Amino acid sequence: MRELFSLAFRQLARKKLRVFLIVLGIAIGVAAVIGVTSLGEGLRIQAVDKIKASHDLTIIEVSAGSDKGSTILLTDSKINDIRRTEHVILAAQYVKDPYVTMNKTYLTFKGVTKDYKNIQNLQMEKGDWFQENTNQVVLGRDAADKLSKIENIKPGDELTVMLRLYGEEGRPMDKTAVFRIVGVMKPTGGEHDNQVMLDINKAREMDEKEAYDGGFVKVDDPVFTSSVRTKIERLGLKGYSAQDEIDAVNSLMAAITLVLGFFSGISLIVGGLMIINTMTISVYERTKEIGLSKALGASDFDIMKMFLAESMIIGVMGGILGILLGSAFSMMIDILGKPFLVSQLGEMGERLQSTHITVITPSLLVAGFIISLVLSIVAGLYPARRAAKLNPLEALRQI
Amino acid sequence: MMVNTMDLTKYYSQGKEKVVALEGVNLTIEESEIISVIGPSGSGKSTLLYILGCIDSPSRGEVSLNGSRVDFKNNSSLVLLRRKLIGFVFQTFNLMPAMTAAQNIEYPMYFNKTPWIKRRERAMMLLESVGLTNRANHLPTELSGGEQQRVAIARALANDPMLILADEPTGNLDSKTGKTILDLMRRLNKEEGKTIMLVTHDMDVAHTADRVISIMDGRIQ
Numbered sequence: 224m225r226e227l228f229s230l231a232f233r234q235l236a237r238k239k240l241r242v243f244l245i246v247l248g249i250a251i252g253v254a255a256v257i258g259v260t261s262l263g264e265g266l267r268i269q270a271v272d273k274i275k276a277s278h279d280l281t282i283i284e285v286s287a288g289s290d291k292g293s294t295i296l297l298t299d300s301k302i303n304d305i306r307r308t309e310h311v312i313l314a315a316q317y318v319k320d321p322y323v324t325m326n327k328t329y330l331t332f333k334g335v336t337k338d339y340k341n342i343q344n345l346q347m348e349k350g351d352w353f354q355e356n357t358n359q360v361v362l363g364r365d366a367a368d369k370l371s372k373i374e375n376i377k378p379g380d381e382l383t384v385m386l387r388l389y390g391e392e393g394r395p396m397d398k399t400a401v402f403r404i405v406g407v408m409k410p411t412g413g414e415h416d417n418q419v420m421l422d423i424n425k426a427r428e429m430d431e432k433e434a435y436d437g438g439f440v441k442v443d444d445p446v447f448t449s450s451v452r453t454k455i456e457r458l459g460l461k462g463y464s465a466q467d468e469i470d471a472v473n474s475l476m477a478a479i480t481l482v483l484g485f486f487s488g489i490s491l492i493v494g495g496l497m498i499i500n501t502m503t504i505s506v507y508e509r510t511k512e513i514g515l516s517k518a519l520g521a522s523d524f525d526i527m528k529m530f531l532a533e534s535m536i537i538g539v540m541g542g543i544l545g546i547l548l549g550s551a552f553s554m555m556i557d558i559l560g561k562p563f564l565v566s567q568l569g570e571m572g573e574r575l576q577s578t579h580i581t582v583i584t585p586s587l588l589v590a591g592f593i594i595s596l597v598l599s600i601v602a603g604l605y606p607a608r609r610a611a612k613l614n615p616l617e618a619l620r621q622i
Numbered sequence: 623m624m625v626n627t628m629d630l631t632k633y634y635s636q637g638k639e640k641v642v643a644l645e646g647v648n649l650t651i652e653e654s655e656i657i658s659v660i661g662p663s664g665s666g667k668s669t670l671l672y673i674l675g676c677i678d679s680p681s682r683g684e685v686s687l688n689g690s691r692v693d694f695k696n697n698s699s700l701v702l703l704r705r706k707l708i709g710f711v712f713q714t715f716n717l718m719p720a721m722t723a724a725q726n727i728e729y730p731m732y733f734n735k736t737p738w739i740k741r742r743e744r745a746m747m748l749l750e751s752v753g754l755t756n757r758a759n760h761l762p763t764e765l766s767g768g769e770q771q772r773v774a775i776a777r778a779l780a781n782d783p784m785l786i787l788a789d790e791p792t793g794n795l796d797s798k799t800g801k802t803i804l805d806l807m808r809r810l811n812k813e814e815g816k817t818i819m820l821v822t823h824d825m826d827v828a829h830t831a832d833r834v835i836s837i838m839d840g841r842i843q
Contacts, residue, residue, distance in 0.1 A: 226732055236720075237719075515712075516718075516729070517704070518675065518704060518710050519733060520706070521701075521733045523697070525733055616672055616678045619712075
């Protein structure tokens with residue numbers, strides 16, 4: 224083995240420029256793949272970090288599931304099952320209904336528990352959270368603005384609203400209730416800003432629902448989110464966590480990176496063709512040597528090994544140089560591409576300023592190296608076979 | 623009998639024409655014999671050498687080497703014969719240009735899967751026997767023609783073959799250097815009992831051998 228490669232080295236050393244050019248050709252292909260993939264990886268990590276920053280990964284959203292066409296409702300017994308699950312610290316169910324004021328302002332009322340406030344980390348801006356089993360309600364920031372602007376209803380005032388229910392024959396039935404506004408929540412940037420929170424028992428008295436519209440489950444550590452979620456889904460319910468978004472981003476970016484990597488990998492095909500071309504020329508140039516080797520006792524396989532060893536060395540060198548060039552290329556994308564991305568993305572781009580848009584992982588470098596090696600071996604097969612099949616007599620007669 | 627041929631015939635087709643290179647050659651070479659085959663160019667003498675060396679195959683007839691019939695259809699048995707039984711010496715020396723003298727001698731042993739240390743040892747021993755110990759690490763381009771041919775002879779002996787086939791070994795050398803090469807071959811024959819077949823067109827060279835066979839238009843005269 225050692226002998227095989229040292230001989231291959233000596234053979235390659237006779238044609239340094241030519242070898243350097245193919246190695247460079249392959250290295251450029253590998254570098255393109257590494258550079259583009261590192262950009263894809265970098266953007267993926269950015270997107271995932273953004274999701275992680277704005278979402279609590281310990282929270283699982285639960286809603287009614289379906290099993291073979293029938294709906295599995297989120298009932299009290301299901302909630303209790305969830306509460307009993309290991310690693311679950313809180314479970315907060317809710318009901319959600321559209322209410323309308325006397326002046327036809329539509330508002331979403333959400334009947335919630337104390338745990339709900341804790342899980343969602345809802346903070347008060349004015350006033351207090353409602354007392355349980357009372358008619359007190361708390362407004363989201365935008366809902367408060369809306370009510371004060373349109374109807375001149377302020378915190379502390381009474382709020383008369385109507386909920387339309389449908390009877391068994393589908394006949395509408397309106398229920399009216401009077402609530403007292405006791406507080407306004409700090410803006411959350413999410414759905415709560417437009418909602419009105421009330422006690423869950425009051426809400427259920429109003430809407431007469433037999434099950435909950437949804438719930439939030441908090442686990443003690445993000446590492447258990449997915450296992451708890453699987454258990455919830457085993458109860459027949461639907462579970463959702465920010466991990467889903469991360470998974471979606473991951474698979475989307477993986478697909479994009481694969482496509483980009485594939486196209487940048489086209490340059491690798493050129494590199495492969497260069498190997499085939501150069502090695503085939505080399506076979507012709509060394510026809511006499513090959514014939515001689517056969518006369519001296521080399522088998523077809525011996526000859527094939529010699530040429531494959533040469534293309535393998537080219538592949539190894541191409542891989543190493545490709546890793547170096549690819550890292551440089553990746554850095555270049557980061558340095559030159561970042562200002563462009565930042566200016567294009569505006570506010571979102573500013574976050575990028577302090578980070579890198581390309582990320583090189585060890586596995587990416589290893590993959591680049593392996594691609595180069597495999598490519599060189601595959602490309603070397605044809606010339607090597609050709610060399611092996613040479614007729615030694617004709618080869619020897621050549622002068 | 624080291625070599626025995628029966629009705630050995632070889633045609634080449636050149637376009638539509640059939641060219642006869644050998645026609646019904648019956649030849650026997652005994653073990654430890656040194657013979658020369660003489661003939662003008664195109665007489666078929668080289669064809670004979672390459673068929674006996676298992677590089678070319680006959681159109682008709684049989685070849686036995688060291689008592690067993692050669693199966694020209696069986697490529698791996700031909701490889702083994704070339705590797706173990708036969709050593710070649712060429713007119714143009716044909717050393718591997720990327721290898722030093724010692725490496726050139728080791729080369730056939732590499733194919734024979736001789737362990738590395740033994741290869742090295744034997745190469746040095748053979749270099750010594752051809753008087754080129756001090757040239758071990760020289761590349762072929764750094765050697766004179768005579769030195770190159772001596773390295774080539776040492777290489778032919780690498781796997782200790784019984785039969786040495788030499789194709790015009792002195793053809794590219796001046797007569798004085800040629801004579802040292804011929805002396806070396808005779809010595810191999812006398813001292814080590816190698817069977818040697820020497821192909822040449824030069825009468826003086828041919829008469830170095832115990833027996834001279836003349837070949838003309840593919841037939842032994």
